[in-house]
Amino acid sequence: MSEAQEGMFGVSGTGDTSGYGGLVRTVTNPGSTERPYGGYFDQVADDLERAYPDFADAITKVVVDRGELTLHIKKERLVEVAKTLRDKLLFEMCMGVSGVHYPERAGCELVAVYPLLSMTKNQRVRLEVCTSEVDPHIPSLVEVYGGNNWHERETFDMFGIIFDGHPGLTRILMPDDWDGHPQRKDYPLGGIAVEYKGATTPAPQNRRSYK
Amino acid sequence: MSFDPYAATRETTEGTVYSVTGGDWDSLVSEIGEAKEERIIVNMGPQHPSTHGVLRLVLELEGETVTEVRPGIGYLHTGIEKNMEYRSWTQGTTFATRMDYLSPIFNETAYCLAIEKLLGITNDIPERASIIRVLMMELNRISSHMVALGTGALELGAMGPMFFAFREREAVLDTFEAITGLRMNMAYVRPGGVQQDLPAGMTQRLRILVQELRKNFKDNERLLVGNTIWMKRTEGIGYLDLAGCTTLGITGPVLRSTGLPWDLRKMQPYCGYENYEFDVITADTCDVYGRFLIRMAELEQSLRIIEQAITKLVATEGQPVMVADKKIAWPAQLALGADGLGNSLDHIREIMGSSMESLIHHFKLVTEGFRVPAGQAYAAVESPRGELAAHLVSDGGTKPYRVHFREPSFNNLQSTSAMSEGGMVADIIGAVASIDPVMGGVDR
Numbered sequence: 001m002s003e004a005q006e007g008m009f010g011v012s013g014t015g016d017t018s019g020y021g022g023l024v025r026t027v028t029n030p031g032s033t034e035r036p037y038g039g040y041f042d043q044v045a046d047d048l049e050r051a052y053p054d055f056a057d058a059i060t061k062v063v064v065d066r067g068e069l070t071l072h073i074k075k076e077r078l079v080e081v082a083k084t085l086r087d088k089l090l091f092e093m094c095m096g097v098s099g100v101h102y103p104e105r106a107g108c109e110l111v112a113v114y115p116l117l118s119m120t121k122n123q124r125v126r127l128e129v130c131t132s133e134v135d136p137h138i139p140s141l142v143e144v145y146g147g148n149n150w151h152e153r154e155t156f157d158m159f160g161i162i163f164d165g166h167p168g169l170t171r172i173l174m175p176d177d178w179d180g181h182p183q184r185k186d187y188p189l190g191g192i193a194v195e196y197k198g199a200t201t202p203a204p205q206n207r208r209s210y211k
Numbered sequence: 212m213s214f215d216p217y218a219a220t221r222e223t224t225e226g227t228v229y230s231v232t233g234g235d236w237d238s239l240v241s242e243i244g245e246a247k248e249e250r251i252i253v254n255m256g257p258q259h260p261s262t263h264g265v266l267r268l269v270l271e272l273e274g275e276t277v278t279e280v281r282p283g284i285g286y287l288h289t290g291i292e293k294n295m296e297y298r299s300w301t302q303g304t305t306f307a308t309r310m311d312y313l314s315p316i317f318n319e320t321a322y323c324l325a326i327e328k329l330l331g332i333t334n335d336i337p338e339r340a341s342i343i344r345v346l347m348m349e350l351n352r353i354s355s356h357m358v359a360l361g362t363g364a365l366e367l368g369a370m371g372p373m374f375f376a377f378r379e380r381e382a383v384l385d386t387f388e389a390i391t392g393l394r395m396n397m398a399y400v401r402p403g404g405v406q407q408d409l410p411a412g413m414t415q416r417l418r419i420l421v422q423e424l425r426k427n428f429k430d431n432e433r434l435l436v437g438n439t440i441w442m443k444r445t446e447g448i449g450y451l452d453l454a455g456c457t458t459l460g461i462t463g464p465v466l467r468s469t470g471l472p473w474d475l476r477k478m479q480p481y482c483g484y485e486n487y488e489f490d491v492i493t494a495d496t497c498d499v500y501g502r503f504l505i506r507m508a509e510l511e512q513s514l515r516i517i518e519q520a521i522t523k524l525v526a527t528e529g530q531p532v533m534v535a536d537k538k539i540a541w542p543a544q545l546a547l548g549a550d551g552l553g554n555s556l557d558h559i560r561e562i563m564g565s566s567m568e569s570l571i572h573h574f575k576l577v578t579e580g581f582r583v584p585a586g587q588a589y590a591a592v593e594s595p596r597g598e599l600a601a602h603l604v605s606d607g608g609t610k611p612y613r614v615h616f617r618e619p620s621f622n623n624l625q626s627t628s629a630m631s632e633g634g635m636v637a638d639i640i641g642a643v644a645s646i647d648p649v650m651g652g653v654d655r
Contacts, residue, residue, distance in 0.1 A: 025607070027585050027606055027607040028585060028607075029585045029586060030585070030586050065586050065587075066328050066329065066331065066586060066588050067328070068587075068588065068589060070587075092457045093457055093460050093462075094460060095460060095591075095598065095600060095617050095622075096460065096617050096622060098602045098613075098615035098617070099615075100604050100612075100613045101613075113587070113602065113615075115589050115600070115602065115617070117598075119457070119471070119473055119478075122478050122479065124589070126589065145458070145460065146458040146459055146460075147458060147459040147460030147461070147622060147625060148460070149625060150621065150622070150624075150625050151621075151622070154621075158292075171285075172284060172285060173284070173285040173288040173654055173655075174285065174288065175285075182290065182293055183292065183293050183613075189290075189293060189294065189296075189297055204294070204297045204298070205297055209297075209609075209610070210299075210578070210579045210580065210608070210609045210610075211608045211609065211610075
């Protein structure tokens with residue numbers, strides 16, 4: 001998965017005279033991993049394949065990176081896979097959900113990341129599901145992992161991902177009547193410029209900064 | 212019914228709303244007594260003194276029995292995660308440390324461990340840096356547990372333990388000040404190591420501190436352990452068993468009070484915890500008293516770890532506390548001058564007076580920072596409240612693409628309802644205190 005970034009500084013069109021404005025840097029994200037995955041990851045994958053026959057169809061990608069196993073799952077299969085992981089593979093705890101917004105990934109802009117923990121086997125695995133900005137629906141995991149209740153509300157609040165089947169999906173950190181979802185990339189940080197002795201320092205999001 | 216300035220009422224579509232601002236309870240009680248419905252909804256907080264900061268609890272009561280609790284949070288939301296996306300990786304420690312303000316070192320360590328995982332330098336962190344991290348974390352665990360115990364007891368009506376607890380906490384915070392220059396929010400743990408080495412004579416001071424703390428902890432023990440009143444307020448209160456804990460993702464002392472010895476320091480060691488001898492404390496009562504006993508006993512385990520850390524610190528005297536890679540390591544350490552902790556004059560002399568290359572290097576690293584290869588990482592530490600983890604996503608730039616903290620307070624606070632419903636109003640306080648939520652961490 002590669003994406004290109006142009007320029008070296010964070011803000012474009014500010015008269016960047018450094019000569020680095022035309023720089024194109026390729027960002028390479030860790031791609032799909034082939035077997036063997038190493039460690040207990042092969043065991044987890046084998047067990048899941050055995051316990052969940054639709055493995056090949058539901059899991060689009062397996063990534064092993066920096067000693068962590070990530071299973072990319074089709075969103076409509078999320079609940080089934082999570083249930084199998086909990087009941088058959090003993091991943092009895094879900095440590096929450098973390099949203100990530102990639103505006104440039106068409107059709108897959110909003111990502112939900114679930115870190116699972118098995119206390120019985122002392123193992124961790126991460127699930128990743130993506131959805132589009134236009135139709136930001138992901139099935140809720142609250143019926144499988146009750147503790148995800150607040151985490152999903154937070155991710156809804158911050159990213160606007162709608163978790164279908166959540167018992168009460170309302171904002172949790174921002175006020176109920178707030179507009180927008182603050183942690184999306186197109187949502188400004190806010191802040192005001194600071195003036196000191198006649199010189200002005202722009203707000204953090206408007207500062208010229210390194211990419 | 213005459214107008215009462217302290218307990219005004221107004222009619223709404225939901226029924227009569229009483230606003231109690233202090234003073235005349237008699238009139239309020241008599242007025243409520245006239246109400247036809249038994250069911251009363253009470254807003255406890257967000258400014259109630261026993262809700263651990265700005266926590267709002269919407270209670271549905273039948274008499275004194277709680278039928279429903281709905282916690283409302285978000286009053287301390289500061290957008291730390293979003294802010295960190297606009298600062299360099301190193302600057303992020305300054306934000307992370309401010310989340311859960313009672314355990315700043317844990318916030319920093321979780322964040323830095325995740326960065327180090329992303330950079331792939333986990334094994335390059337100097338041994339001395341890891342020892343200092345462990346030392347600071349265990350000191351911090353003591354200061355954090357002291358607040359949990361002190362305020363917990365105060366909220367249940369015991370004033371004495373608070374004085375003792377804060378005396379101990381002060382001693383620890385003074386030590387923090389001597390080491391980092393700050394009592395709280397130190398941003399001391401940095402990607403690649405720690406901000407600076409311990410000052411001269413610190414090991415001796417730490418030995419004295421350990422001795423004093425060990426002696427002083429007995430004061431609170433004598434006050435509370437086995438105290439009849441204390442046990443009546445805490446035994447069997449806030450019950451949550453293992454099944455409840457796993458369902459709700461609860462970790463930390465609340466989980467250990469169910470008898471499961473789950474402690475990340477033992478199960479998934481980081482910062483070299485596998486080299487220390489200590490016990491994981493459990494209780495099997497699943498209640499507030501069990502959690503209290505666990506915190507009390509963990510203090511002694513922390514002291515044990517600190518003692519071992521002191522021995523290791525003596526053995527590694529003079530070794531580096533920052534990773535050797537100069538492209539990541541912060542170029543200068545602070546130095547103690549006549550006017551307090553500040554810039555190292557030696558370093559300033561070097562970059563301003565003798566080495567142009569040093570100046571360029573300093574400038575590049577401080578303004579631009581270092582780049583972190585694209586990908587994501589999850590690093591967890593055992594904070595005083597449970598599993599505190601940082602989920603970081605990098606796009607290969609000098610700033611995090613996404614920072615998410617899995618805050619134990621945030622997660623564990625969900626269990627308030629399960630612990631309190633069906634019990635008495637007064638027991639909510641004990642239940643919440645035993646979860647030990649810090650609202651700065653809950654709301655981030």
